[in-house]
Amino acid sequence: MSTDPSLDKSFALLRETIDAVYHGVRDLPVTPTVTVPALRALVAQRIDLRHAHPLPALMQTVIDLLREHSLHITHPRYFGLFNPSVHPSGVMADALVALFNPQVAGWSHAPAANEMERLVLRHIVKSLGLEPDVTAAHFTSGGNEANHTAVIACLAWRYPEWGTSGVRACPRPPVIYLSEESHHSFIKVARATGLGTNALRHIPVDAQFRMIPARLAEQVGHDRAAGLEPLMVVATAGTTGTGAIDPLPRIAEIAERESLWLHVDAAWGGAAALSPALRPHLRGIERADSVTIDAHKWLSVPLGAGIAICRHHEAMHRAFGVDTGYVPPTEAGAEDLYKTSLQWSRRFMGLKLLFTFAELGEAGIAQQLEHQARMASRLREMLGNAGWEVSNDTPFPLVCFTHSSLAADEGSTRQLVESVLKRGRAWVSPVRLPDSRWVVRACITSWRTNQDDLAILVDEMEFARRSVMV
């Protein structure tokens, strides 16, 4: 116990809040009802920065604001955009990280944190079928940074002068191939690397929204004939819209034949590597030059924790290596992360994932992932029984669906979804399929979702459908 009653009170409040939110989130509305001006005024009124506030009162204010005016992504009926429910251990991990505040950029500043991250990353790398002794891996803020890292590593690997001359080092304009359904982070990456979005080729997808390998091969041929330089192909393992898995083995063959760098964007779906039952769906990922996985999606740790993996260790050095006169040299056998990654100062992002892995064990992690996949199968059945049609086909827990009584246009689908959200019992979203139909998207993004939650979702969908029809 401290001698500071205000601090004691704050600790007690923190403990009580973790307990209350973790156990009580199911009873909160999933969606907030708030307007911009009202909330802005409320925040300014409650937190007047001209004055000092006692910590317990300030904490209570913040807790109230977060509880009342958040979209609760840790709710078991948030069927959402890959944002997970977290385990209490993830919360503890982030508190410990803030407490010790290890500076992970340099090994000598944070030996224990660096080695714990290394342990976790090697575990992931091995489960993907890659060789941990030669593969580089580090935590990133998320999938966007991991994808950015992969493109920079590829450029530095392919063009020895890229580090000094930038895109002027490319004798011919480089081209990156990715499916129509790939993640929009590559738009940002194309801009940030100086390649520009004209360097991206969006390859058409098949009826299940997977990249068509023959169309990829064809496009590579066209571009080569036109004097461009095919550089990289991005295969998505678990697309954001529909959970489609591009045919990795066939794309890997084309990549080898055409000397393209193969990047697998498995930001969400890569977690499947940790389940023996789901892992076969990622077959071919072991042939990738680089991989993106987000721990803050299907691995259910708090934001933000992405992972960048690259089989060419040297490429990371070429891309990010720098020499300073001020960071103390590292011990022999260890490595400073600021020299092999985009970030400089670096938070101990890996602890929350270490906690999850160590707390659940291999079998527990697999069970959690498989539970979510099973809940999605159950949801497909329940929707079918209630007269809805499922529009996608994936072994991963993401269900897109519609109803024959509904128009599949943007306006009607948004209206349907709005009427679900208004009632606050479940969160789903509208999504446009590549064939331009609009449908509803529900991802089992919480490991806490159970059959009762699915039944409530189906009821809410029926209720909303009837209300938009009259």
Ligand SMILES: *Cc1c(COP(=O)(O)O)cnc(C)c1O
């Ligand atoms: C979420 C996602 C990203 C972006 O990851 P962030 O963690 O949001 O930066 C990239 N690719 C895919 C396939 C994703 O699902």
